[in-house]
Amino acid sequence: MAQVLKNGSRKFDLSDNWDVHHPDGYHMYTTSGRKVQWYLDRELAEIFEPNKIRLRFEPKGRGFSEHEVFGKLPRINRCVVCGEENGLQRHHIVPYHYRKFMPLKYKSRNHHDVALICRKHHEEYEQIAKFYKNEIAAHFKVETIEEMNARQINFMVDQLKEQFKAMKLLDTLLHRYNTIPIERVEWIGEEFKKTMGIDIMEMNFDEIEELYHKTDKLIKTKKAEMMNVENFFHGKSVIEKLITTQDYETFIRGWRIHFIQSMSPLYMPEGWSVDFTYSRDPK
Numbered sequence: 001m002a003q004v005l006k007n008g009s010r011k012f013d014l015s016d017n018w019d020v021h022h023p024d025g026y027h028m029y030t031t032s033g034r035k036v037q038w039y040l041d042r043e044l045a046e047i048f049e050p051n052k053i054r055l056r057f058e059p060k061g062r063g064f065s066e067h068e069v070f071g072k073l074p075r076i077n078r079c080v081v082c083g084e085e086n087g088l089q090r091h092h093i094v095p096y097h098y099r100k101f102m103p104l105k106y107k108s109r110n111h112h113d114v115a116l117i118c119r120k121h122h123e124e125y126e127q128i129a130k131f132y133k134n135e136i137a138a139h140f141k142v143e144t145i146e147e148m149n150a151r152q153i154n155f156m157v158d159q160l161k162e163q164f165k166a167m168k169l170l171d172t173l174l175h176r177y178n179t180i181p182i183e184r185v186e187w188i189g190e191e192f193k194k195t196m197g198i199d200i201m202e203m204n205f206d207e208i209e210e211l212y213h214k215t216d217k218l219i220k221t222k223k224a225e226m227m228n229v230e231n232f233f234h235g236k237s238v239i240e241k242l243i244t245t246q247d248y249e250t251f252i253r254g255w256r257i258h259f260i261q262s263m264s265p266l267y268m269p270e271g272w273s274v275d276f277t278y279s280r281d282p283k
């Protein structure tokens with residue numbers, strides 16, 4: 001889901017760039033006011049100059065290593081494609097659909113691959129990216145998102161076919177009782193017994209109505225459960241094919257190249273690179 005960055009919103013004020021310093025004074029990286037607030041709230045840092053904080057604890061690393069200039073530079077509030085400054089959204093160069101199944105190091109340190117983009121260009125790129133996702137599916141020999149969705153729907157319909165049938169029978173009984181012949185009512189009773197093992201002929205209208213709502217609720221719950229079955233995520237099937245660090249780097253690099261080639265962005269942040277690596281010591 002695209003996150004709209006509201007102008008003036010304290011929570012996501014990206015113009016608010018803060019330098020984070022090591023207790024020894026070393027400038028580790030630059031971050032948002034929101035993150036800084038987090039540290040301040042926990043008394044983990046102190047402000048020593050405007051827009052500069054110093055950590056009050058010894059962090060594990062020293063932030064970005066020297067060659068990773070990127071993280072140290074302040075972010076500029078503009079669309080990376082056209083320079084528009086309003087209504088910006090965060091664009092994840094590697095879509096969430098894949099990223100969510102990646103190891104933590106690619107998920108947690110993805111600052112490099114989040115670009116600010118205007119809504120128009122975000123939507124434009126999302127459309128183009130669909131084709132790239134299909135190319136990825138073909139490359140890794142996994143189902144496309146559309147194929148998986150279709151299979152998921154078939155699976156759900158199959159799993160819930162009895163409940164769907166029950167709903168249809170109850171619906172007829174509740175809403176067309178006065179217009180259908182008695183034989184039809186009896187047939188419905190028989191069918192319902194066969195499908196659900198419940199004798200609705202013994203029930204009054206209120207009870208039937210209650211059963212109708214219960215079944216409807218059950219279907220909705222089961223549908224929601226089935227929507228989350230990870231076997232139906234194209235992204236998961238793709239990520240399972242990535243084994244080595246090199247595989248991951250190549251996959252991420254592919255998305256960066258695709259974005260650059262598709263959108264020709266004029267304002268990628270200084271220090272941004274298709275070759276940026278998340279691994280300190282690539283193997």
Ligand SMILES: [Zn+2]
Nearest residue numbers: 079082118121
């Ligand atoms: Zn734009």
